[in-house]
Amino acid sequence: MRILVTGKNGQVDTALQVLGDQLGLEIIRIGRPEVDLAQIATLEDTVRNGRPDAIISSAAYTAVDKAETEAELAQSINGDAPGELARLAKELNIPILHLSTDYVFAGDKDGVYNENDAPAPVSVYGRTKLSGEEQIAAQTDNYVILRTAWVYSPYGNNFVKTMLRLGETRDQINVVADQHGCPTYAPEIARVVLAIAQQVAIDEDPTLRGIFHLTGQGETTWAGFAKAIFEGSGNRGGKKVQVQPIPSSDYPTPAKRPTNSRLSGEKLDKTYGLVLDPWRISLDSCLDHLITLQNPTEG
Template identity: 40%
Template sequence: MRVLVTGSQGQVGQCLVKNLLAKNITTRALDRTQLDITSPQAITQVMDEFKPNIVINAAAYTAVDKAETDSELAYLINRDGAKYLAQAASEVGAALLHISTDYVFSGARNGEYQETDIPAPQGVYGASKLAGELAIQESCARHIILRTAWVFGEYGNNFVKTMLRLGVERSALNIVADQWGGPTYAGDIASALINIAESINTNESVEFGIYHFSGLPYVSWFDFASHIFDAAVDQNVLAQRPELTAITSEMYPTPAIRPANSKLSVQKIKKHFDIDASNWQQALNYLNKYCH
């Protein structure tokens, strides 16, 4: 198996590279300075040189609020970059594994979102990611689109790291309590993608298409913060937990609307690939890794 990873310096990208190399899988990992995915010529050159049979696209424009005023760049990376990678993968006979997001949904429904539910993004970020999904579906038959939510891990910026930093700086915090989802450990996303890649590589009968992967149990941001601070105190990462106050989304306005419901059903990925939901509580057992 020869795996090309784009966006190798991102939260999931770094986990992917670490896990692939640990398995001695032939890997070429490129960050944004090494491969501009908005350049078809650059992509073609890399594909021709490396000849991957699996391409994992972990590159994305993920600045949700900034995207509202920077839509051109968001679409360039999330739609056009995804399309160019899909076209190039198809040309060399590689399968494309691509990370997408809960933001393709409005968040207005009750219960879990299924892969078959109709997307209705509420902002530029979600709309640009949906456009990327559609471009991949049109350009590369052998694709897996993995929608995930509330990603956190050792690398990059994320909610867990922000909470740990604020927990040192402040004695009290207001946390949104009316948005619900499944926190997802970046290392678990990487493992899921590698498991899928190995299934494809061994010529198993793989059903290509869209899959959801996130953590269980579902919680609100307020609940998630509470778990983080309990774990931080237990592990002596923080001396004491700050006082938390539950607030509504209206009390914490942001340029981009966040989905109130980001609960993604993970039944399909379990059925087809025997991949379990991300165990985010277990991932909080090693919080000292997040403090750098």
């Protein structure tokens, strides 16, 4: 099976490549300089020449704060490019799977968000990601949109790697404690996305299409996540670092973050029988890669 994936250096596209190789799938990653998602005219020839059986739209403009002043660029990458990919998927008669975000919600709900909750993004990033969802749905019925959140992995830039880097030179780190979400491991995302891609490529059942939420099991705050990171690092011989919980008001950012980013994976489980591991288990796997495997004990 040939799967075209947008992105060459991101967390998810890297995880897709690693797992795809293990499963014997042909993963074709596209990105700059050959393809620039900000210039959608560069997509058509590459997509057609790739002759894919499915498209996975995983690349995105993810500089949340910078997007507040680069709205046009964020819209091109997060909104218009997925729409063009969906148009091409429709013409090629293949499914498109697209990764979206918790930022499409306002974050003011008391409980977990499900797929029937109305989006109400409060940032440019969230609005452009919602635009991508809408443009895909306008172009084709053969789509699976997967909203995820708080993504981390051994690859690329993410919260886990940032905390470990900051911990090298600090004994205490202030971390926001009033934003709640579900940390999600990129290799787990890859496992689920590739399973879905293989199924929808051969099964036309409309109930397999639509919007689904895809996050690690369990919830925490950024401060709770940071504490777990340093606990796990300490258990692997790393430095002990104290996490000081602070309110969001003490760490102002250009873009507003959702206070509640918790997403329910019930629909994904009922439809596909797919559930991600609890985030603490996945965090252990990530730390094993980042610490234990990169710094093996000398014998």
